[in-house]
Amino acid sequence: MLLTSLPTTQFRHGRMVRVVFLHPDLGIGGAERLVVDAAVALKSKGCDVQIWTAHHDPTHCFSETLDPDLPVVCVGDWLPTSVFGYLHALCAYLRMIYVAFYLVFFSGLEYDVVFCDQVSVCIPVLRLSRHRKKVLFYCHFPDQLLTQRKSALKKLYRAPIDFLEERTTGMADMILVNSQFTAGVFRETFRSLKGVQTDVLYPSLNTRTFDRPPAEAEGTEGLVPERTSHLFLSLNRYERKKNLGLALQALAALRSVLTPGQRAGVHLVVAGGYDDRVGENVEHYAELKELASQLHLEDCVTFLRSPSDSVKVALLRACHAVLYTPNREHFGIVPVEAMYCRCPVIAVRSGGPLESVADGETGFLCEPTAEAFSQAMEKLVAEPRLRGDMGRAGRKRVQDKFSLQAFSQQLHGYIVSLSQ
Known part of the structure; x- marks a missing residue:
């Protein structure tokens, strides 16, 4: 009307x-x-x-x-x-x-x-x-x-x-x-x-969605295996410029240096905006699924298309870090959302994340390579306290700046x- x-x-x-x-x-x-x-x-x-x-x-x-x-x-x-x-x-x-x-x-x-x-x-x-x-x-x-x-x-x-x-x-x-x-x-x-x-x-950051009590929000049941002890999340639209393949490659590199026991507990969720009307979304989703197969990651990666706000919040609360892979991203709201949810951010050392993420305090700023990202991920696996320390610092940074x-x-x- x-x-x-x-x-x-x-x-x-x-x-x-x-x-x-x-x-x-x-x-x-x-x-x-x-x-x-x-x-x-x-x-x-x-x-x-x-x-x-x-x-x-x-x-x-x-x-x-x-x-x-x-x-x-x-x-x-x-x-x-x-x-x-x-x-x-x-x-x-x-x-x-x-x-x-x-x-x-x-x-x-x-x-x-x-x-x-x-x-x-x-x-x-x-x-x-x-x-x-x-x-x-x-x-x-x-x-x-x-x-x-x-x-x-x-x-x-x-x-x-x-x-x-x-x-x-x-x-x-x-x-x-x-x-x-x-x-x-x-x-x-x-x-x-x-x-x-x-x-x-x-x-x-409009925090209304993120401030719902956990009891009222959805959980991650059915999205990730029950054995998951270290959950990583990539949250971006299904577009090639978002460099989502880097998250998959980083996971493969991480798994190659972990013990079998640690490897079994690591899982990645690739979630983001998806529109059937947009050809690139459809094509890139298929490309990422194929890449996961080539890297033998089918059992440790979950792909989600256009998750609801409540599912997104549940994932941010549960994950050990968000992998933010775009290079020279102009700003990017995802790192801010993650930090507000007390979740460390591993992002490319360029563009907006240079202003939103405090390197070594609220996450890690890395070169856009699988090796650099996997090393940051390995630190969070090896030092569980980092998640809590960086999470608290991230929450305060968002409240102060954004x-x-x-x-x-x-x-x-x-x-x-x-x-x-």
Whole structure:
């Protein structure tokens, strides 16, 4: 159902700020988690909030988006996401342009600020509004760096898209990034925007899901063998850039140096977002299953696709460490989730984990090799007390640096400043 107006509430200048979020696909992922948390945060501050998107599947989404008090408006899902498996970026751009065009010209919606992320090409359309609205763009990472250009045809196809990304990003009234690492990459990538200010707003952790008493949460029964004494967890979408194969290779390397008794108690769960509509998810899941077979790990690896929030929390509480394998990840909320659950993190020594994980205190930062990861895993197997020590330190680090309260306060300040 399309909502034509947002209720007006009072704040010091006469009415509350009305915010619309524009996001391409409201599925399950780090970017989606941030958008939902941002919407919830602003709502907790009294803002009127709607989320507009080109796709929202009630069976494949975060539970907060099913709350009638947080309206989600889906338009343009009839537009293709690809053309015969190609042109994904172009289709994403067209879908977001359609969402923005519908918002501006057909919705009749009154709003003050638009929060958009991932796809900046919708910003010029938002500028066409009769009464110019302020636009906040949240840059998770430059889109042009998330795809490879192995052929001349791909380079030719991406050239105008990359140009549009840079030009339209610069049209936002305010630009936020998710880490100091991304801020540096932003300046290196968008050279014409060097004079544009970018503020860092770290993603927060909405701890409501994680704070449920263990008695009310699901357990890991049926997910891992009963004999498991050391459980490791990989938690990422089934995408090749997440380097999930490294977790399997690290497990194989670890098993090769353990005693038979220790080896029998070690298990790995590979869990993450999975969408049947996304060809890469389907293909990479099959690739990982095949790799596990080649490494003779079938009996000590469990693959989970799109686990529920309660299952994810149960795994984080039970595991001895999270293996976070992406290289040069712009931020990554998984290490923060793990640390809040008192779980050590073994991550690649690059990108966002350099800012979220304290090496040697809340986990280990390693080179992206099976040997380096397996050595960190072996320490946790050999020294059981490390899990408790690092877990307590991780929980405190999240509470100090990545609390929802701090995130909400900072984001609300940006939104109010834009609306004045």
